[in-house]
Amino acid sequence: MNKGSLLLHPLKTGLMPDLETLQATLHSIGFTGDAINERSWMVGEQFLQLLTFMGCSPHIRLEPDSEDDHDFCHISLRLADTPQLLYSEHSRPCRCNNCAKPVVKSWEAFDSNAGSWSCGHCNTPHQRLEELRWRNDSGVAVCFIEIHSIYPGEAQPVDSLMKQLEKVTNSDWRYFYLHGQN
Numbered sequence: 001m002n003k004g005s006l007l008l009h010p011l012k013t014g015l016m017p018d019l020e021t022l023q024a025t026l027h028s029i030g031f032t033g034d035a036i037n038e039r040s041w042m043v044g045e046q047f048l049q050l051l052t053f054m055g056c057s058p059h060i061r062l063e064p065d066s067e068d069d070h071d072f073c074h075i076s077l078r079l080a081d082t083p084q085l086l087y088s089e090h091s092r093p094c095r096c097n098n099c100a101k102p103v104v105k106s107w108e109a110f111d112s113n114a115g116s117w118s119c120g121h122c123n124t125p126h127q128r129l130e131e132l133r134w135r136n137d138s139g140v141a142v143c144f145i146e147i148h149s150i151y152p153g154e155a156q157p158v159d160s161l162m163k164q165l166e167k168v169t170n171s172d173w174r175y176f177y178l179h180g181q182n
């Protein structure tokens, strides 16, 4: 069964970090370990220190059981040319920063390339996508760090990991959980 993923991304929706710097940073702090392919890695030796796991005995598999096992905990970069919206099953759309009403009726109507929104409820203009109120089950970006095989709420990044990401990209970062997606 697919548990889901934890995703980290720059708050600026169009920000593509320098990937060499980003990858080198993740490696040097021990978050990522051996490469699986060009854009995915086994977890590094500091991985369990850079996430806080909820619950007393998390069942995290850090190695595949077999060659075709992709459902173990590992890390990959998910990249897109234009801002990509990712949302979980049963996720509800983000809300206006002023009146807290959903900006669209359903995610299908959400334009992740819009750049900014004027609220149809309270008429607050020009809210950038990153200024909207996002829940922890959706996000939009061109670059996501995906940590596979994490249940929603099972783990969250420690401050020092987010600070490192912010330092090397000059942007704030946030995280959310993706589940019910293949």
Ligand SMILES: [Zn+2]
Pocket (backbone or CB within 6 Å): 096, 097, 098, 099, 100, 101, 119, 120, 121, 122, 123, 124
């Ligand atoms: Zn509004």
